[in-house]
Amino acid sequence: MKTKLTALAVTTALVAPAAMAQEMTIVSWGGAYSKSQLKAYHEPYSAKSGVTIINDDSSAEAVAKLRAMNEAGNVTWDVVDVVAADAIRLCDEGLAMEIDADTQLAAAPDGTSASEDFGDLLVSDCFIPQIVYSTTFGYRTDLVGDTAPSTICDVFDTEAYPGKRALEKRPINNMEWALLCDGVAKGDVYDVLATPEGQDKALAKLGTIKDDVIWWSAGADTPQLLADGEVVMGSTYNGRLFAVIEEQKQPVAMLWDAQVFDLDGWIIPAGLSDERKAQALDYIMFATDTQRLADQAKYISYGPARASSAPLVGKHAELGIDMAPHMPTDPNNAQNTFLYNYEFWADYRDDIDAKFQAWLAK
Amino acid sequence: MTDATSQSGPVLAADGTPLKKSLARALRLQKTRALMLIAPLLVFVMVSFIFPIAKMLFKSVENEIVVETLPLTVAELQNWNAESGALPDEALYAAFVADMVVAIDAKRHTRLGTRLNYEHTGMSSLFRKSGRKIKKLDPAADGPFKEKLIDIDKKWGDVTTWAVIKTHSVKITNGYFLNAIDMQRTPEGAQAQPEDKRILIKLFQRTLFMSLMITVSCILLGYPVAWLLANLPARTANILMILVLLPFWTSLLVRTSAWKVMLQQQGVINEVLVWIGLVADDARLVMINNQFGTIVAMTHILLPFMILPMYSVMQTIQPTYLRAAKSMGATNWTAFWRVYFPLSVPGIGAGSILVFILAIGYYITPEIVGGTKGVFISNRIAYHISSSLNWGLAAALGTILLGVVLLLYWCYDKIVGIDNVKLG
Numbered sequence: 185m186k187t188k189l190t191a192l193a194v195t196t197a198l199v200a201p202a203a204m205a206q207e208m209t210i211v212s213w214g215g216a217y218s219k220s221q222l223k224a225y226h227e228p229y230s231a232k233s234g235v236t237i238i239n240d241d242s243s244a245e246a247v248a249k250l251r252a253m254n255e256a257g258n259v260t261w262d263v264v265d266v267v268a269a270d271a272i273r274l275c276d277e278g279l280a281m282e283i284d285a286d287t288q289l290a291a292a293p294d295g296t297s298a299s300e301d302f303g304d305l306l307v308s309d310c311f312i313p314q315i316v317y318s319t320t321f322g323y324r325t326d327l328v329g330d331t332a333p334s335t336i337c338d339v340f341d342t343e344a345y346p347g348k349r350a351l352e353k354r355p356i357n358n359m360e361w362a363l364l365c366d367g368v369a370k371g372d373v374y375d376v377l378a379t380p381e382g383q384d385k386a387l388a389k390l391g392t393i394k395d396d397v398i399w400w401s402a403g404a405d406t407p408q409l410l411a412d413g414e415v416v417m418g419s420t421y422n423g424r425l426f427a428v429i430e431e432q433k434q435p436v437a438m439l440w441d442a443q444v445f446d447l448d449g450w451i452i453p454a455g456l457s458d459e460r461k462a463q464a465l466d467y468i469m470f471a472t473d474t475q476r477l478a479d480q481a482k483y484i485s486y487g488p489a490r491a492s493s494a495p496l497v498g499k500h501a502e503l504g505i506d507m508a509p510h511m512p513t514d515p516n517n518a519q520n521t522f523l524y525n526y527e528f529w530a531d532y533r534d535d536i537d538a539k540f541q542a543w544l545a546k
Numbered sequence: 547m548t549d550a551t552s553q554s555g556p557v558l559a560a561d562g563t564p565l566k567k568s569l570a571r572a573l574r575l576q577k578t579r580a581l582m583l584i585a586p587l588l589v590f591v592m593v594s595f596i597f598p599i600a601k602m603l604f605k606s607v608e609n610e611i612v613v614e615t616l617p618l619t620v621a622e623l624q625n626w627n628a629e630s631g632a633l634p635d636e637a638l639y640a641a642f643v644a645d646m647v648v649a650i651d652a653k654r655h656t657r658l659g660t661r662l663n664y665e666h667t668g669m670s671s672l673f674r675k676s677g678r679k680i681k682k683l684d685p686a687a688d689g690p691f692k693e694k695l696i697d698i699d700k701k702w703g704d705v706t707t708w709a710v711i712k713t714h715s716v717k718i719t720n721g722y723f724l725n726a727i728d729m730q731r732t733p734e735g736a737q738a739q740p741e742d743k744r745i746l747i748k749l750f751q752r753t754l755f756m757s758l759m760i761t762v763s764c765i766l767l768g769y770p771v772a773w774l775l776a777n778l779p780a781r782t783a784n785i786l787m788i789l790v791l792l793p794f795w796t797s798l799l800v801r802t803s804a805w806k807v808m809l810q811q812q813g814v815i816n817e818v819l820v821w822i823g824l825v826a827d828d829a830r831l832v833m834i835n836n837q838f839g840t841i842v843a844m845t846h847i848l849l850p851f852m853i854l855p856m857y858s859v860m861q862t863i864q865p866t867y868l869r870a871a872k873s874m875g876a877t878n879w880t881a882f883w884r885v886y887f888p889l890s891v892p893g894i895g896a897g898s899i900l901v902f903i904l905a906i907g908y909y910i911t912p913e914i915v916g917g918t919k920g921v922f923i924s925n926r927i928a929y930h931i932s933s934s935l936n937w938g939l940a941a942a943l944g945t946i947l948l949g950v951v952l953l954l955y956w957c958y959d960k961i962v963g964i965d966n967v968k969l970g
Contacts (some may be wrong), residue, residue: 248932272937276656276674348811353918354954384742398835413812500776527671535667535743541926542745544918 203288203491207236208463211440212265214241216427220483224499225471232470233421235463246270250279250453259453260462265314268307268447272526277312280451281461282309288465290473292492301474305447307526312472313489315480318521319357322410322425323417325435336442336520337365339417340389348419350406353399356529356539357419357444360522362389364442365399369387374528387543399544409544410436423510426485430503430510440517444526447489487513611674612711615658616645620715628709628733638702638708639692644685650677664709664936665721665730672701679806686692693960701728711731722942746943749923756922757905763845764852764901765894770796772893776863788793790853800845805843809834809915835917843915848904849969852897858891895967902950923947 194237210226218239228238236447240261242249247270253259257454264276274280283289283398285306289298289343299306305313323333338345339361350521363373376382390397398415400406417439422467428434450472452464470476477488478496485507488494495510508514512521559568581588613620616865618641626634649655659673679698689693696703713733718942721731728744729736738744771790775783793801808814811830820824833839863886869882916922923943930940958964 210666245932247935251937273660276660276670277935278653303763358821399918410809414810523556530674531663531668531671534664534936536745537929537934538745542743542748545745 186187206234207238208262208460208467209238209240209260210244210263210265211240211246211261213243217423220480223483225476226481228476229467229470235408237468247279249271250274251277253453254279254455258457261453262449262460263467264451264453265448268311268313268449269524269526269529271311271320271449272308273485274451275308276526276530280310280455281419281454281456283312283452284466285312288469290469292474292490294465294492296492301492303491304523305489307447310451311447312451312468313447313478313483314472315447315448315486315490317448317486318422318440318443318445319352319419320422320425320512321417321419321439321441322406322428322436323439324410324413324415325437327413327416331541332437333417333439336361336439338439340365340393341508342393343414347411348396348398348414349393349414350398350400350409350420352419353356353401353544355532355536356392356524357522359383359386359506359536359540361388361442364374365389374525377536378528378532383539387539391543402480410434422510423485424512426510430500430505440512441520442522443512443517443520444522444524445512448486449489480514481511485510487511548562571739589625601632602937602941603767603945604941605937606939606945607718607720608723608938609714609721611661611719612715613660615649615654615718616642616711616715618642619645623708623712623715625832626708626712628705628712631705632838633692633703633705634708636692638664639695639702640685643680643688643695645690646680647683647685648679650681660935662710662714664725664934664939666706668701669707669710671698671780675699676702679787700745709962714787725939726942726946727757746923746926749921749926750946750950753906753924753947754845754923756837756920757902760844760848761852761898763841764849765898767845768849768852768856769890769894769896772853772860775853775857775867776860790850793846794850796909800909801847802843805839805846806834807914809839809842834915835920837916837920839915839917840912843911844905844908847911848901851900851904855896855900856890856893859896860890863889891962892966895962896960899955899967900953906947 210221212221218241222239226239229235232318245264246264246266250259250261250264253261263295275282285299285302286297289302289312291297292301302313305316309314321333321336321339323345325332325348331344333339333345339349359377360373363376363386364370367386368376368382368385377386398409398418400409400418400420403421406418407424409415409418410428411432411434419435422438422443425436425438428436429438450468452461452468458465472490474490474492475496476496477490478493481488481493481497482499482501490495494511494513497511499505499511500507508545509516512518553931557565560563562569618637622634622641624640626638646655649658655673656670660668662673663670672751673897676699678697680695683691683694683824701707713731720736724731724736725739726746728747730737731740770788775786775790778786806813810816811832813834815833816825816830820827820830826958827830833842867885868881871885872878876884906922907921907924909928912922913918913925913928916925924947927940927947930936930943
């Protein structure tokens with residue numbers, strides 16, 4: 185699955201700065217997401233610099249592959265798109281390069297420094313955020329009766345909303361939702377979850393709907409299950425639900441309550457040659473500026489990570505609908521949100537995952 | 547006898563050298579030549595196959611990271627007794643700060659934190675957060691450090707933290723193997739994991755059981771098909787053969803997803819059953835996201851690996867044998883059971899080994915259709931390789947799986963005999 189922009193590069197090769205490498209490999213997730221990056225970042229960048237961009241859809245295995253490449257001493261990727269949790273892991277392992285936001289990223293058009301523009305979203309020294317996406321619920325409008333679900337706890341209410349639910353086959357997010365609906369205050373969720381009793385409490389709450397859950401492991405599962413009517417509601421990434429609702433016109437609606445924000449962005453692998461590093465930094469500087477991040481939202485319903493990009497978000501390139509109300513960060517949608525707690529899950533992921541899997545297998 | 551004993555020297559070749567030596571030399575030359583011929587292949591196999599596997603397996607015991615990152619601390623820890631319950635003294639804290647300053651400079655401390663976090667939750671952030679502050683300390687001038695470190699994070703004043711570092715400071719560890727069988731390495735020796743974290747043994751058992759079920763269903767379904775293929779006229783057999791091979795040319799994911807469409811509750815089979823009234827609309831059968839779905843999908847995917855060896859063995863069975871048996875009064879059943887079946891056993895053996903070994907290592911299909919009760923041990927291996935990056939544990943699980951396969955292979959050799967396996 186490698187898409188070469190050769191033709192484009194050939195036409196612009198004449199104006200390319202001679203010192204830079206002529207080809208770079210950018211790793212991403214594939215599908216509609218890679219397409220949005222192709223349109224918003226790669227094509228304009230190739231046109232500007234004459235660099236051929238090779239797209240590699242390996243982000244799902246990026247962490248393991250980068251580690252293997254690093255051990256073999258031959259890193260073939262230049263820029264890699266990963267979720268923030270993976271970026272932290274890569275940074276910890278010394279597999280990603282540290283970036284100084286203020287000197288190596290573009291400032292906002294009004295002069296605000298990059299570190300201020302990204303703000304809290306710079307969750308790791310190696311990570312350059314690109315989009316804010318959220319894991320949230322979609323439900324079948326025709327299968328939920330007269331009153332549509334309005335809060336996250338409706339997911340746990342099998343009497344009011346009988347039928348199967350789709351949840352991700354991992355503890356992250358599910359444990360938080362379970363505690364929230366078991367009466368734990370939002371601010372205390374992670375303190376409770378850090379204790380064995382809290383973990384048992386969360387699993388017990390999930391246990392009340394265990395028989396009604398179909399566990400998914402790929403982001404495409406829930407949209408499919410919803411479209412087939414296999415489940416009445418299910419969690420997935422908001423962009424996937426946007427595609428089901430607006431592009432495929434399925435009878436599905438969004439339940440934004442208690443959506444969990446997560447970040448996706450770039451890292452540059454450690455150990456690149458100086459020439460390739462300069463090339464990668466040049467690309468990053470271009471691709472994460474205010475206009476480019478806003479451009480990506482024309483092709484996919486994920487919110488730009490820069491505060492300065494939000495006002496520039498326009499209409500969908502093909503559907504022609506306003507994208508702002510479909511952004512997870514839109515004020516109407518973001519009334520009750522979580523931000524993925526990276527620090528907590530970096531510590532507790534393996535421990536709670538072992539418990540979660542043992543609980544699933546019971 | 548007297549002749550032989552009376553002979554004084556060894557037998558000589560024509561040129562006067564002892565015959566034994568001369569023969570050995572000629573043989574050695576031949577062997578070297580043969581070795582040279584296969585050398586490129588041998589080197590290729592060694593480099594591309596055996597070496598990486600051996601390296602991966604070695605990861606299951608390799609644990610140099612602690613000693614390499616904290617050499618002075620590990621040396622000091624030898625003088626400290628975890629069971630005493632008392633905190634280590636200042637010398638250790640000083641050694642630790644000296645080690646950390648070097649490690650932070652090389653950005654190795656977070657890596658160590660990740661490693662220790664596999665054993666004790668919280669180590670990852672402890673090393674990451676403390677690193678930022680320890681960076682500012684000067685090991686030569688800023689002592690004493692004990693108070694300072696505990697000030698930075700109170701976990702440095704917790705005996706458990708140091709006990710964990712000490713327990714995992716050996717260069718060659720059995721820790722990963724213990725983890726792989728639901729145990730853990732503790733200061734007091736190997737102990738069982740808490741009950742709510744025991745999952746791996748269960749998954750090993752389930753993997754073996756399910757692989758066995760899949761192999762048996764492949765035999766039951768594959769045998770008649772292979773028999774038909776071997777006994778039909780060539781033209782019909784060829785068409786059938788294409789049908790057997792067709793799934794081979796289709797993507798694994800497509801085939802697995804097709805089973806989802808067939809088996810899910812709003813799927814083809816349930817729709818048909820409801821339509822003809824065999825099943826009530828509100829009591830649709832659950833046929834996927836469980837063990838049943840996994841066995842069905844995997845049997846379908848692995849069936850060609852069973853049919854092909856059976857077919858090639860059955861093709862070599864002469865029809866005259868059956869006719870001879872019948873001419874001597876055997877019924878169809880007896881002729882099949884006493885003559886044909888024993889001759890076809892090598893094909894079943896070869897197919898079973900192929901299917902079983904492939905099934906034991908499968909993970910994409912169980913991941914997609916397995917739900918909670920149909921996942922295999924390989925799914926955990928994949929998780930530790932690509933998500934948790936705990937390659938040591940993944941390697942230990944892989945080594946155990948390899949050991950189990952070799953053991954079963956050995957049992958098969960003892961019971962059926964490996965000479966009795968034919969691929970054609």
